[in-house]
Amino acid sequence: MLRYIYILLIALAFAPPAFAQEKVFNAEYFTLENGMEIVVVPNNRAPVVTHMVWYRVGAADEPPGKSGIAHFLEHLMFKGSLGFGPGEFSKTIRALGGNDNAFTSQDFTAYFQSIASKHLELVMRMEAGRMRGLNPPLKEVDSERKVILEERSQRTDNNPRAKFAEPMAASLFVNHPYGTPIIGWAHEMEGLTWDDAKTFYDKYYGPNNAILVVAGDVTGEDVFELAKKVYGPIPKINLPERTWITSPPLPGSAKVKMEDEGVKQPLVQLATRAPSARQSKQESLALEVLEDILGNGPTSRLYKSIVVEQKLASQASLYYTGNNWDDAQFQIFATPLPGTTADQVKDALKAEIQKVIDNGVTNEELRDAKSRMQDAAIYARDSLTGPAMIIGRALISGSDLDDIEYWPRDIQTVTAKQVQKVASAYLDPNKNQFITGYLLPKEKESVE
Amino acid sequence: MIRIALALLVFITSPAFAQEALLDIKEVKSTGGLTAWLVEDHSVPVIALQFAFKGIGSALDPEDKQGLARLASNTMDEGAGDLESQAFQKELKDNSISLYFNSSRDDFGGTLKTLTKYKGKAFDLLTLALTQPRFDAEPLERMRNSNISRIRSSLSDPEWIAARILNDRAFETHPYAHNSGGTISSLATITPDDLRAFTNYFAKDRLVVSAAGDITEDQLASVLDQLFGHLPETSEVPETANLELQNTGQTFLYKSEIPQTIIEQMQPGIDRKDPDYQTAQVMNFILGSSGFGSRLTEEIREKRGLTYGIYSSLYDLDSIDGLSVSTSTKNESVSEMLRLIKEEWEKIRTEPVEAKELKSAKTYLIGSLPLSLTSTDKIAALLLSLQKSDLPINYLDQREEKIQNMTEDNILQLAKRLLDPDKFVTVLVGQPKGIENVQTIETLPNVE
Numbered sequence: 001m002l003r004y005i006y007i008l009l010i011a012l013a014f015a016p017p018a019f020a021q022e023k024v025f026n027a028e029y030f031t032l033e034n035g036m037e038i039v040v041v042p043n044n045r046a047p048v049v050t051h052m053v054w055y056r057v058g059a060a061d062e063p064p065g066k067s068g069i070a071h072f073l074e075h076l077m078f079k080g081s082l083g084f085g086p087g088e089f090s091k092t093i094r095a096l097g098g099n100d101n102a103f104t105s106q107d108f109t110a111y112f113q114s115i116a117s118k119h120l121e122l123v124m125r126m127e128a129g130r131m132r133g134l135n136p137p138l139k140e141v142d143s144e145r146k147v148i149l150e151e152r153s154q155r156t157d158n159n160p161r162a163k164f165a166e167p168m169a170a171s172l173f174v175n176h177p178y179g180t181p182i183i184g185w186a187h188e189m190e191g192l193t194w195d196d197a198k199t200f201y202d203k204y205y206g207p208n209n210a211i212l213v214v215a216g217d218v219t220g221e222d223v224f225e226l227a228k229k230v231y232g233p234i235p236k237i238n239l240p241e242r243t244w245i246t247s248p249p250l251p252g253s254a255k256v257k258m259e260d261e262g263v264k265q266p267l268v269q270l271a272t273r274a275p276s277a278r279q280s281k282q283e284s285l286a287l288e289v290l291e292d293i294l295g296n297g298p299t300s301r302l303y304k305s306i307v308v309e310q311k312l313a314s315q316a317s318l319y320y321t322g323n324n325w326d327d328a329q330f331q332i333f334a335t336p337l338p339g340t341t342a343d344q345v346k347d348a349l350k351a352e353i354q355k356v357i358d359n360g361v362t363n364e365e366l367r368d369a370k371s372r373m374q375d376a377a378i379y380a381r382d383s384l385t386g387p388a389m390i391i392g393r394a395l396i397s398g399s400d401l402d403d404i405e406y407w408p409r410d411i412q413t414v415t416a417k418q419v420q421k422v423a424s425a426y427l428d429p430n431k432n433q434f435i436t437g438y439l440l441p442k443e444k445e446s447v448e
Numbered sequence: 449m450i451r452i453a454l455a456l457l458v459f460i461t462s463p464a465f466a467q468e469a470l471l472d473i474k475e476v477k478s479t480g481g482l483t484a485w486l487v488e489d490h491s492v493p494v495i496a497l498q499f500a501f502k503g504i505g506s507a508l509d510p511e512d513k514q515g516l517a518r519l520a521s522n523t524m525d526e527g528a529g530d531l532e533s534q535a536f537q538k539e540l541k542d543n544s545i546s547l548y549f550n551s552s553r554d555d556f557g558g559t560l561k562t563l564t565k566y567k568g569k570a571f572d573l574l575t576l577a578l579t580q581p582r583f584d585a586e587p588l589e590r591m592r593n594s595n596i597s598r599i600r601s602s603l604s605d606p607e608w609i610a611a612r613i614l615n616d617r618a619f620e621t622h623p624y625a626h627n628s629g630g631t632i633s634s635l636a637t638i639t640p641d642d643l644r645a646f647t648n649y650f651a652k653d654r655l656v657v658s659a660a661g662d663i664t665e666d667q668l669a670s671v672l673d674q675l676f677g678h679l680p681e682t683s684e685v686p687e688t689a690n691l692e693l694q695n696t697g698q699t700f701l702y703k704s705e706i707p708q709t710i711i712e713q714m715q716p717g718i719d720r721k722d723p724d725y726q727t728a729q730v731m732n733f734i735l736g737s738s739g740f741g742s743r744l745t746e747e748i749r750e751k752r753g754l755t756y757g758i759y760s761s762l763y764d765l766d767s768i769d770g771l772s773v774s775t776s777t778k779n780e781s782v783s784e785m786l787r788l789i790k791e792e793w794e795k796i797r798t799e800p801v802e803a804k805e806l807k808s809a810k811t812y813l814i815g816s817l818p819l820s821l822t823s824t825d826k827i828a829a830l831l832l833s834l835q836k837s838d839l840p841i842n843y844l845d846q847r848e849e850k851i852q853n854m855t856e857d858n859i860l861q862l863a864k865r866l867l868d869p870d871k872f873v874t875v876l877v878g879q880p881k882g883i884e885n886v887q888t889i890e891t892l893p894n895v896e
Contacts, residue, residue, distance in 0.1 A: 045491055046818045078740075087750055090740035095808035097815020114819050146753025150708070154756050154776050158706045160604050261705070265600035298537045307590060308534065314590075314597035335597050368542055375544035378563055382492045382661075384822035 023405040024377045025387045028220030032228060034236050035208030039401065040223045041215035041387045049216030050385045051123050052112040053131070054392045056211070057204035059184075060106040060177035060244055060326070066196050068148065068184020071104040073197045075144050077111065078102075079136035082129040086140045089126060098123070106178050107325040108396040114385060117217040124230045131205055131234055134198075141194045149190065152183050160260040161267065164439045167256050171435050172271050172329065176247040206237030211395050215388040244326060247273070250433055257438040268313075268334050268342045269437035270349055274320065274426040276328040278398035284322045285410055286418040287330070287426070291320040292369040293361050293419070294352065295332070301355075302332070306348050312340045316349070323397045330427060342438050350429040357428055360420035374408040470844040471821060473831060476665045478672040484657035485831040485841065486668050489824065492661065493564040496828035497574075497671070499657040500557030500836055503766065504649045506628035507553045507688045512637060514894060515630015517551035519591060519638050520646045524549045524558075526587035528576040533587040536573070545570045547577070553628055554766045555836060556650070561825055564662045571671050579678050581647065583640040592635050599632060599895060606704055607776075609892065610712040610877045613700055614772075616893040618714050618873045620694040624765060627894040651683035652676065658831035661824035691768045692716070696871040701886040708776045709878030711785060715871040717762055717769035720837050726850045727862040728762060728771075733809045734801050734859070735792065736760030736773060741808070743792050744773070754781050754788075764837075771866065782880035790869040797863040800856040814848050 030038040059070045080086045093100040098115030113123045136144075156162045166181050173179035183189070212231065214223045250272065277284040294301050295318030298308075302316040313334040321328045336345045380386055394404050403410070427433065474486045506517040525540070525547055527533040540547055543566040549558045558577075562570035602608040612627065619625040630638075655676055659668050693716045718728045729737075736744035737760055744758045758775035777785045821827050834843050876883065 045489065046821050048818050048822065087740065087746070091808070094738065094741045094812050097812050097819075099816065099819060116815060116818070143751065143753035147749055147756055150754070150777060151756035153707045153778065158606050158708055158710075158776070161601075260604075262604045264603040265597050297541055299534060299541050304534065308586070311590075314594045335601070337593055337597070372541065372544055375563055378492075379494060379544070379561075382494045382823050382825075384819075386823075 021409055024407060025381065025391065025405060027387070027391060027401060027405065029401050030220070030224045030227070032207065032232050034232065034234060036227070036231050036234075037211045037395065038224060038227050039211065039213045039391050039395065040218060040220040041213070041391065042217075042219055043215055043384060043387070044217045046384070047117050047217045048114060048384060049117040049120050049214060049218055050112060050114045050388045051120060051127065052110055052213045052388050052392050053127050054108055054110045054211040054213065054396045055205060056108055056209050056242070056396050057200075058105050058107045058109055059180065059182040061204065061242070062177070062180070062200070065188060066192065066200075067180045068182075068189040069192055069196050069200050070109055071183055072145070072148055072189070072192050073200055074102050074104045074109050074111075075148060076136050076141065076194075076197055077130055077134060079140040079144060081135065082133035084126065084129065086136060089130070092126065093123070096122070104182055106182060110392060110396075112385070112388070120214070120218065120223075121226055121230070124226060128230050128234060131207065131210070131231075134201055136194070138194060141197070145189070145192060148183065149186065152186055152189065156181070156183065157186075160258070160262045161439060163260070164258045164267070164437065167258065168269065168271055168435065168437045171254055171256050172250075172273060173327070174247050174251075175245055176326070177244050178324075178326065179247075203237075203240065206239065207231055207234045208236045209239050211392060213388045213392045216384055242325075247327070250435065253432045254435045255438065256435060257440065259440045259442040261442045263439055263441045266336050266342055266441065267437070267439040268336060268345045268349070269439070270332040270346065270434045271437060272330050272427060272433045272435065273327040274330045274422070276324040276326065276397070277322045277394075277403070278325060279327070281403070281410075282413075282418065283422050283425075284328070286414050286422045287320050287328070288322055288373070289366065289369050289411065289414045290356065290361075290419050290423055291318060292373060293365050294318055294356070296369075296372070302349065302352055305352055306334060306345065310348055311337065312345050312348050313337055323393055325397050342440065346436055350434075353423065353427050353429055356420060356423040360416050363416060366414070366416050366419065370411050370414070373411050377408045469842065470817065470848065471827070473841050474665055475841060476668045476672070478669040478677075480673040480677045482652065482655070482657070482672040482676055484659055484668055484672055485835060486658070486663070486665060487660045487827050487831065488664060489660060489827075490662050492824065494824045495562050495564060495567055495570075495659065495661040495663045496825040497560045497657070497659045498557065498825075498828045498832045499655060499676075500555045500832060501650050501654040502555055502656060502836060503654055503685060503688070504556045505552050505554040506626070507623040507767070508646075508649070508686060509623065509626060509628070511626065512634055513642060514626045514634040515595060515628070516638055516642055516646055517556055518629055519588070519595065519635065520643050521549040521551040521556065522591040522595070523583055523588055523643060524577050524581045524647075526591065527582035527584050528573075529580045529582075531576070532582065533584060536577075539569070539573055543569045545573065547574060549577075551628070553624055557832070559825065559828075567663070571674060575675050578650075578675060581643075583643045585640070588638075588640060588643070592638070595630055595635050596632050599629065603892075603895070606706055606710045606877045607774075609702055609704070610710040610875050612892060612895065613702055613877070613889055614712045614714060614873065614875045617695045617698070617700055617875070618693050618770065619691060619768065622691040622767065623688065624691070624768060625894075631894050632896050649683050649685055650679055651681060652679045653682045654685075655679065656832060656835035658828045658835065660827035660831065688767050693768065693770060693871070693873065695873050699874040699876065699883070699886045700889050701880070701883070702875070702877045702889045702892070703879060704877050706878050707778060709779050709782045709876050709880040710776045711782065712772065712774050712875045713789070713872040714763065714770045714772040715868060715873070716866075717764070717771040718866055719769050720764045724858075724862050724865075726847060727854060727858050728866060730806070730809050730813065730851060730854055731796065731801075731859045731863055731866075732760055732762055732771070733813060734805050735796055737762075738809075738812070743796065744789065747792060748775070748785065748788050752788075754785055779879045780881050782876065782878075783882045786874070793867050793869040797860070797867045800860045803856065806854070806856055806859065810851050810854065813851050817844065
């Protein structure tokens with residue numbers, strides 16, 4: 001039984017990947033005259049819908065000295081808009097059996113509701129109402145400022161690992177807005193006012209800076225007609241061009257080290273910058289394949305070498321943020337075992353990268369990685385909000401719908417040579433392109 | 449296609465109506481006498497299968513082998529039959545099969561997700577893991593190290609520390625007080641023989657299985673015999689005694705140099721089989737489980753800005769039931785926070801909830817159910833959780849009817865019976881100001 005299936009699968013693997021030509025989500029795309037983009041992903045498994053509005057503005061767009069204002073504004077969006085008093089937005093959604101929330105990143109701010117599809121128009125009207133009509137009472141602004149300060153304490157300052165991420169980002173993105181935390185620096189958050197939020201809101205929240213994504217039990221045409229009626233009348237805003245100051249090349253073999261009494265398990269981190277999909281699509285696809293081969297799961301190169309064979313660390317993981325608007329991050333993490341120094345682990349990680357630079361990846365590794373990534377695209381359809389998230393995230397970062405729909409086909413075009421080339425161009429340890437991070441217990445010895 | 453009847457909820461109180469079920473759940477019986485619940489859905493080529501052995505959880509771990517069930521769940525997918533760890537994981541990965549084992553205090557289980565095209569391979573690999581797990585020395589050592597490293601990392605997480613202390617004190621004298629993730633010293637003593645002995649608990653009389661997605665009743669029936677036919681009918685399992693919540697009315701403090709204090713409280717709860725369990729769910733929704741709109745969030749976050757999050761939850765274990773509240777606030781506000789929680793407890797047990805609150809809780813608890821049925825594995829997980837709690841196959845419909853008929857007085861009577869703020873076990877982690885009558889915890893229990 002086992003062997004029969006195995007043979008069958010080998011046959012499949014050599015067959016041309018016809019499915020790679022199919023679209024992943026079969027989404028539909030529209031635009032309104034005021035510049036708002038609309039994507040609809042029909043999915044009639046259940047009579048529900050996810051409605052998301054993505055604004056192409058995030059923490060990286062904040063003026064100097066106002067760190068945290070994008071995220072503060074996201075909170076204030078629930079504190080009163082046309083027809084809805086403070087807190088009423090979420091309560092109304094809840095009372096109709098729906099869920100809602102929002103999130104802020106460096107690049108974007110997104111608001112979403114999941115609810116029975118018959119309530120789509122109401123939800124749309126509510127979201128449209130706060131695109132231009134935000135007016136929270138001032139006492140709500142004051143109490144919400146306390147909430148975001150508590151949020152910062154809870155998420156960052158209570159936790160050494162989260163605290164350590166801040167100097168790492170600041171070093172990786174010297175002079176660039178990505179070096180400032182999304183939630184903001186506490187001393188600047190304390191001074192954020194409604195005027196600051198309103199200025200930011202007026203400047204960036206408008207239909208021509210927004211993407212609507214609707215997934216669920218709807219048709220593209222119906223959503224488009226509804227959106228024309230609800231979002232269509234909102235006038236365009238005068239949108240400033242998005243220009244961010246940039247980082248200089250990394251300054252050499254920089255190290256960031258933090259010792260903290262709360263740390264009992266050391267952490268080693270290698271961080272560098274690499275092109276995002278918007279900056280360089282084909283290189284980004286190659287980096288995604290490299291990410292899979294190096295870091296995806298227990299049979300990946302890093303885990304196999306560092307954890308299973310050399311027994312230097314208990315975990316090794318990696319991520320590449322190809323969806324960034326500006327430079328992406330390529331980050332590697334490992335947790336040294338007792339008896340191993342952080343530098344031994346760092347050297348072993350670098351050696352694995354060096355192997356890719358010197359010898360490339362094998363055709364088998366390449367084929368298996370592509371096949372897994374294409375399978376992942378099929379799994380991605382098995383969800384209501386997942387496709388809306390993937391599409392919104394990619395479009396807001398400058399990709400177009402075809403980049404997502406034909407991602408399996410595009411992944412298929414990546415060659416072993418391209419993978420080796422991006423490793424050599426962006427991850428070469430000899431070119432001092434990594435910032436090494438050490439998060440260590442506050443004793444003399446780093447381990448034990 | 450999943451059929452979900454959302455409309456006309458008010459008319460379903462009479463059983464005379466031929467009612468369309470919320471979810472079309474079929475009970476599948478195999479020739480070998482095994483049963484599973486299935487929701488068939490061929491819209492995406494994905495199959496999810498989940499199972500659990502009831503009563504086979506970490507509560508059975510001997511005191512000097514804490515973490516045994518957890519380590520079994522970590523190693524059962526690390527090699528089986530002729531396939532050693534890396535070979536087994538590679539088979540899973542190359543076929544994009546996701547297979548995980550999991551343990552809780554009361555149960556041991558597994559989740560399998562596969563694309564239809566790899567289903568034969570997926571079922572074969574799961575069969576192999578269940579019938580011939582290898583428990584080789586290398587992966588056991590690796591998983592042991594990984595768990596110890598996880599414990600060391602958790603020591604930087606004040607929320608984990610608070611939960612550890614709460615379990616230790618609220619469940620004192622019971623195996624539930626142990627560390628289900630193991631201790632640094634107990635993990636070191638666990639051998640392959642211990643793991644094999646643990647799997648001898650697995651038996652048909654404790655098994656529940658659910659499946660969803662692209663699989664028919666007949667296919668599932670034969671898969672059941674393949675996967676579980678080999679199991680013994682019954683097994684010898686030690687009894688776990690019932691327990692009353694311990695240390696009620698006591699406050700425990702663990703000092704930590706962080707800007708906030710983490711607050712965890714628990715008082716006695718209600719059994720899932722209690723006729724008033726649904727009433728407790730509705731009350732808990734209004735009180736604090738629902739986030740935005742709940743009384744705790746309104747009073748403490750929205751009005752006063754004292755926290756980023758506050759939630760209450762019903763805590764159902766086989767041998768004990770609790771009702772807990774979790775939050776965090778700056779060290780200066782801890783006594784105010786504890787007073788406010790107590791006030792909300794008093795209020796809901798002395799005054800009826802408002803009609804509007806009850807109505808919106810009902811609509812949410814009924815109307816939001818379809819949102820949890822939007823992916824294959826979510827559906828399988830829901831079916832499994834119903835079976836784990838011995839609920840009937842039409843439970844979702846019964847639940848809806850019961851919630852629909854609930855009155856303000858039902859909630860008040862239940863709150864009077866259930867809530868008692870003098871029975872809180874309270875755990876504080878941080879440097880709270882102005883708190884008296886606390887017992888200071890110097891050493892974390894069951895960590896080293």
